Amino acid sequence: MIFVKRFFSAFLAASILFTGSVQTVQAAMISSAQVAESVFSGAADQDRARIITALSRQDVQAALIEHGIDPAQARSRVASLTDEEASTMATQIENAPAGSGIIGAIILVFLVLLLTDILGFTKVYPFTRSIR
Amino acid sequence: MFRKLIMLAFCLLLNACAATGVREAVQNPSLPRQHELTQTPFFPQSQYHCGPAALATALNAVDIRVTPDQLVPEVYIPARKGSLQIEMLAAARRHGALSVKLAPKLDAVLEEVAAGNVVVVMQNLGLSWVPSWHYAVVVGYSLDRELVWLRSGTFERFEMSLSAFQRTWARSGYWAFVALKPGSLPKADDPDAVAKAIVAFESNANKADVYLAYDVAAKRWPNHLVLLMGLGNSAYALGHYSHAINAFRNATIAYPNAAAAYNNLASVLLLQGEPVAAKEAAEKALQLAQSDPVLRAEVMKTVDEVNAYKAKKPH
Numbered sequence: 491m492i493f494v495k496r497f498f499s500a501f502l503a504a505s506i507l508f509t510g511s512v513q514t515v516q517a518a519m520i521s522s523a524q525v526a527e528s529v530f531s532g533a534a535d536q537d538r539a540r541i542i543t544a545l546s547r548q549d550v551q552a553a554l555i556e557h558g559i560d561p562a563q564a565r566s567r568v569a570s571l572t573d574e575e576a577s578t579m580a581t582q583i584e585n586a587p588a589g590s591g592i593i594g595a596i597i598l599v600f601l602v603l604l605l606t607d608i609l610g611f612t613k614v615y616p617f618t619r620s621i622r
Numbered sequence: 623m624f625r626k627l628i629m630l631a632f633c634l635l636l637n638a639c640a641a642t643g644v645r646e647a648v649q650n651p652s653l654p655r656q657h658e659l660t661q662t663p664f665f666p667q668s669q670y671h672c673g674p675a676a677l678a679t680a681l682n683a684v685d686i687r688v689t690p691d692q693l694v695p696e697v698y699i700p701a702r703k704g705s706l707q708i709e710m711l712a713a714a715r716r717h718g719a720l721s722v723k724l725a726p727k728l729d730a731v732l733e734e735v736a737a738g739n740v741v742v743v744m745q746n747l748g749l750s751w752v753p754s755w756h757y758a759v760v761v762g763y764s765l766d767r768e769l770v771w772l773r774s775g776t777f778e779r780f781e782m783s784l785s786a787f788q789r790t791w792a793r794s795g796y797w798a799f800v801a802l803k804p805g806s807l808p809k810a811d812d813p814d815a816v817a818k819a820i821v822a823f824e825s826n827a828n829k830a831d832v833y834l835a836y837d838v839a840a841k842r843w844p845n846h847l848v849l850l851m852g853l854g855n856s857a858y859a860l861g862h863y864s865h866a867i868n869a870f871r872n873a874t875i876a877y878p879n880a881a882a883a884y885n886n887l888a889s890v891l892l893l894q895g896e897p898v899a900a901k902e903a904a905e906k907a908l909q910l911a912q913s914d915p916v917l918r919a920e921v922m923k924t925v926d927e928v929n930a931y932k933a934k935k936p937h
Contacts (some may be wrong), residue, residue, distance in 0.1 A: 517888050518923035520882040522836075522852035526821040528882075529848050530814070563695060 673705025735883025746793035809913030
């Protein structure tokens with residue numbers, strides 16, 4: 491759906507710029523991302539929106555700041571995730587242990603577990619810091 | 623000093639027997655025996671910033687000028703003293719590079735290096751239960767000496783045995799990617815990985831770069847649906863309607879059941895003032911989209927546009 495919206499907003503912008511000269515023809519194109527999604531059986535775009543909604547909550551924002559993450563940065567980070575990545579993230583938020591609540595889940599997702607793997611925090615343990 | 627000794631002991635321990643996958647790589651006849659990308663720049667990491675340092679190394683290697691400091695706010699999470707894998711990929715895209723994931727095989731990494739592409743890898747230098755995550759950049763290897771060279775941490779040319787590298791890399795789930803300028807392709811014959819990379823690249827990139835990326839990829843893999851659709855869409859976005867029509871036509875030939883290809887073909891044909899051909903394509907799209915309600919709804923719009931066009935201009 492977002493592709494359609496994106497397309498129409500682009501079209502709208504173009505129509506405003508070229509008022510009068512624009513033909514009545516509009517192209518309803520299907521985006522490459524949409525094709526890729528069906529080809530790779532990837533996930534939906536709503537996931538990204540769900541993460542953004544969660545990130546916009548005040549308590550979540552406070553928690554993010556507490557962990558040294560700028561909420562605006564976090565949001566732009568989400569924006570540049572692919573559908574596949576966003577869907578993994580959203581799933582992890584949803585499947586987080588009930589007790590920890592959404593904040594814990596988001597912090598968990600952002601900071602600890604991602605894509606079933608672990609994030610790239612380096613040299614946390616002093617005795618393995620041997621590369622330096 | 624103590625730390626170095628531990629690392630040394632560790633490497634010796636790891637060297638005790640060859641890791642799986644190493645022998646295959648060493649005996650792979652298609653790999654040059656030795657290759658090193660000595661011109662690769664080096665950014666020594668400060669504190670825990672191995673993610674930004676590795677990314678800066680990879681981006682500067684393809685002439686995208688960016689410093690680790692610039693990348694820190696994009697990929698570094700202070701509380702965890704580290705960087706997320708997916709953000710490494712996203713940040714590379716944001717700076718104008720395609721992030722193409724590699725197959726989880728040692729050969730795949732060495733093959734890229736031999737082709738001139740440095741490879742960002744994630745390693746766990748500790749053990750699975752005492753992780754010490756680290757990003758580094760593979761810049762060279764020697765199959766005869768069973769070695770790899772990396773830009774790693776504060777070491778400009780960190781030497782590791784292939785076995786030790788393979789083991790530390792295995793613990794990250796063999797995570798590796800190459801950052802490429804649009805118009806370049808990885809050595810690996812993996813059109814799906816490239817298509818995914820370009821689709822992800824689309825959202826933040828300028829139209830000409832997207833077109834270039836699809837164009838080069840579709841020339842190498844001329845029968846890939848996503849690549850052909852991407853080529854058509856990006857040509858359309860630039861206003862190159864006849865190129866777009868070509869790409870969509872090729873997609874319908876290679877994939878006679880691709881409703882999206884017929885739909886987009888119809889839209890562009892209409893823009894080119896060919897309502898008869900457009901109607902034919904739109905009807906074909908509609909026929910193919912019957913089983914998918916979402917797709918069908920979009921195709922209906924195209925059909926409506928074609929009909930509206932014809933109603934407006936009766937010839």
